[in-house]
Amino acid sequence: MIRAPLALAALVFAVPAGAEIPPERTHAVGAAETVTAGSHMVVAAHPLAAEAGETVLAAGGSAADAAVAVQLVLGLVEPQSSGLGGGGFLLYWDAAGQELTAHDARETAPMAAAPDYWLEDGEPIGFWEAVIGGRSVGVPGTPKLLEDIHARHGRLPWAELFDDAIALAEEGFEVSPRMAASIADARALDRQAAARDYFLPEGAPLEEGARRANPAYAATLRLMREQGAAPFYTGAIARDIVAAVRADARPSLLTMADFAAYEVIERAPVCVGYRGDEVCGMGPPSSGGLTVGQMLGILERFDLPAMGPGMLAEHLFLEAGALAFADRDLYMADSDFVSMPEGLIDADYLRARARLIDPEAAMGAAAPGTPPWRDAAARHADDPRPRGGTTHFVIRDGHGDVVSATTTIEMGFGSRLMTNGFLLNNELTDFAFAPAGADGLVANRVEPGKRPRSSMAPTIVLRAGAPHLAIGSPGGANIIPYTARALIAILDWDMPLDEAVARPHLLNRNGPSFVEEGPGAAEMAAELAAMGHEVEVRDLNSGLHVMRISGDGLEGAADPRREGIAAGR
Ligand code: DON
Secondary structure (H helix, E strand, C coil): CCCCCCCHHHEECCCCCCCCCCCCCCCCCCCCCCEEECCCEEEECCHHHHHHHHHHHHCCCCHHHHHHHHHHHHHHHCCCCCCCCCEEEEEEEECCCCEEEEEEECCECCCCCCCCCCEECCEECCHHHHHCCHHHCCECCHHHHHHHHHHHHCCCCHHHHHHHHHHHHHHCEECCHHHHHHHHHCCCCCCCHHHHHHHCHHHCCCCCCCEECCHHHHHHHHHHHHHCCHHHHCCHHHHHHHHHHHHCCCCCCCCHHHHHCCCCEEECCEEEEECCEEEEECCCCECHHHHHHHHHHHHCCCCHHHHCCCHHHHHHHHHHHHHHHHHHHHHCCCCCCCCCCCCCCCHHHHHHHHCCCECCECCCCCCCCCCCCCCCCCCCCCCCCCCCCEEEEEEECCCCCEEEEEEECCCCCCCCCEECCEECCCHHHHCCCCCEECCEECCCCCCCCCCCCECCCCEEEEECCEEEEEEECCCHHHHHHHHHHHHHHHHCCCCCHHHHHHCCCEEECCCCEEEECCCCHHHHHHHHHHCCCCEEEECCCCCCEEEEEECCEEEEEECCCCCCEEEEC
16 A cells, blocks of 8 residues: 655646536435345336336346337436437347347438538637537437347337336426436527427426426337337438438538438447456447456556555556556547557557556556557547546346446537437537647548447456446446446455445546545545646546346446436346
């Protein structure tokens, strides 16, 4: 354990003006609880969503069936974070086939988009200017994801998965404290009549405890129940979305052809060995699986299990984050458009990266490495500041299938534009704003039809070839360290799940080291500052949802920083 005198002068206790904007804020902190079950379980960000999924599982439904029910309810009761106007990534473990697949439902840029998409007079436009309005909207992937996953792995009829969502949308649901606080906090919710009338009825934000029906969403769900995802891509809903985004004062270039061309892409999961387990996640266009994989691959070189939690382990975790984000910012983007090194999670490469860590002192800014790469090309690193609502859920059915899914509309309330009862994403602000820099092109620049780089990291850990843990979180680029950190607490230190998700966050994305505000933060910050870390104490709003599957049954826990629960039997 490294002990150091307090060095308060080096600390910054508030987010400086102009610093990154958190995608969602923590509004309430509850108590975490580890819930157990025998056959099936859902952990999701809202009790009504978890219960809708549990009902489907109790009726013999698969994890895919439950994912549909959960997502449709989340889009109603946690509309600021995910929904039919957004996208996401889903990992599916098929127990019968003993196979893990990864599904990319990331939004796409218009075919008419060019690398100067976010430039005005040659300069990147302001972040909020970009977020709000039609131009930030990509073609949503979530409707097709739900249809695809049900077609492949569904056991119950599609129509039966809509009952809870339709009933809640028609009869009304109670606005949760977090939803009410998010509305009260949100800027520009009055930009467009549909969103204004829904979230600010009679000019005032919806209040906690108010009953809210969403008849437009109920009509959308009825249409989707009858016709599947087609109306969202070639029918009336696509036409409404295109009209809404093109009519905005900051108009979109999206056309019906962009919607007709949209596909959910099945991709190989990215897996890294970690102390005998296989940690599997989502590859490009997400940087999630590779960057979590890099952090774990670097940390595997240190004996964290023997070391236990403490400031030395925290320091190593922060340094691993800095090294991994240096590579992420330079190399990672939609690999259907840009070449990427093959060796980003190569064990020898990560061993060499781990040797750059001094256990006693912070390295400061980490330089990217040179992983094994056949097609090396000059690159310019992306602006590391995440321009960044999102949600994560995990499901295990009674047949052994498992889902780990992160879905999003990007910032809380997305682009602020609403059609047919759901909000439209602002995912295109996940692209780099400046397409090039002094060292060459930025890998994550806008290109026609490309998918913006994500940090979403839905994860399934395989032990002896079968799912042992399912985990993930919202939180913009912080998703990566939130997920890696919880994995270490559970896998290396055998921490109970509720403690692992509630533990204060420390993280580094190759910039300042962030320490989550709360009891003990000042002391930890001081110790880190003495090691040379530049420290910021701040709100860190994760939403870690985790499930462990073992011979003893199922255990699940929801992050106390949001409103989720684990529900199972
Ligand atoms: O894809 C991404 O990485 C971001 N659009 C996720 C944004 C997010 O997690 C916002 N959440 N709280």
